[in-house]
């Protein structure tokens with residue numbers, strides 16, 4: 300049985316790995332010259348439980364974002380669906396936590412199977428101001444509440460002037476470099492799977508071909524068709540135009556985020572763990588001797604001027620808040636991208652009623668480097684007809700179903 304996977308970001312690479320391990324022969328198609336050129340170029344670091352914890356601190360389900368009058372006008376469908384999800388905030392928090400936990404375990408087992416070390420760094424601080432501390436009724440499971448003094452003693456990046464009154468600490472919230480991981484996994488697939496895996500960069504898919512109500516193949520922009528028995532769309536915002544002729548329109552929106560990475564002059568002050576400051580707001584992670592900071596997300600597309608302003612704000616707030624860190628100015632690299640998101644913040648993962656043999660792994664929002672693994676497992680199980688999933692697996696399958704927004 301042959302499957303085609305569209306998109307060589309982390310979602311497509313993870314889906315390919317799962318399908319290959321279930322005995323499929325797989326062709327991974329990518330429009331760019333190589334893997335990880337779009338969203339998965341993100342020097343993304345936060346792993347699943349950390350993403351779920353930070354989201355759970357927000358007021359609304361899904362990814363916290365800023366909006367403007369014009370972005371609201373352009374994303375009315377997304378906002379309308381968000382309104383409906385707001386009534387289910389408690390269930391959403393629980394299923395988000397479950398999804399990312401599941402994805403973390405899939406991530407671990409995939410890396411073990413392919414012998415890849417993710418060089419994970421454990422621990423996440425969430426620094427709370429007085430207002431946030433007052434609002435905190437009880438800490439989420441597996442999270443310690445520490446005093447300001449204790450946090451200052453344990454975390455070298457925090458200075459006496461850091462603006463917080465208490466800190467949450469999640470010991471098992473990890474961070475690792477998702478782009479690096481997916482590249483390693485692709486290399487392993489190419490060498491290890493006895494010709495059952497092929498990667499075709501420079502192959503843009505323009506149409507899904509069907510026969511008798513099921514997937515028959517894909518048409519390529521450069522000409523020609525690729526027949527297949529199953530198809531996974533893992534091409535983020537690019538999926539919408541392929542799904543439209545099938546009548547499947549997800550209420551997705553783009554959320555634009557910015558990050559910067561930089562080397563640190565005083566290595567003794569490199570953060571020991573990831574640090575989030577919800578009031579500023581930013582999240583800081585570290586990889587080797589570099590740090591990565593991620594700022595706010597904005598609904599819709601941002602102008603270059605707006606992105607630049609957000610980069611400057613992010614840079615100033617990181618330096619202004621954790622003054623122990625001194626950056627090497629010429630090493631600072633800014634990056635921004637528009638991530639595809641659904642209102643509840645969960646991906647569209649798994650098969651769809653729109654066409655038999657078709658599965659999706661899209662709309663990963665701010666958590667795809669962590670959620671890609673769980674989504675890939677859901678797609679792989681559905682396409683391979685694995686039945687007899689536990690009630691918990693069934694609940695996740697439903698929660699991530701691409702059809703869940705249909706009335």
Ligand SMILES: Cc1cc2nc3c(=O)[nH]c(=O)nc-3n(C[C@H](O)[C@H](O)[C@H](O)COP(=O)(O)OP(=O)(O)OC[C@H]3O[C@@H](n4cnc5c(N)ncnc54)[C@H](O)[C@@H]3O)c2cc1C
Nearest residue numbers: 306308309310330338339343345504537556666667668669
């Ligand atoms: C600022 C920022 C910070 C982030 N930080 C984190 C983090 O800390 N932790 C985390 O887990 N996640 C993070 N993310 C989210 C993460 O980057 C994304 O969720 C993830 O990379 C999505 O991967 P993907 O494979 O779905 O999409 P992509 O990487 O965009 O892959 C889709 C691929 O499909 C290809 N494609 C599109 N259309 C076609 C077509 N028709 N034919 C062939 N190929 C096609 C594209 O070229 C692309 O390579 C962050 C995102 C942003 C923007």
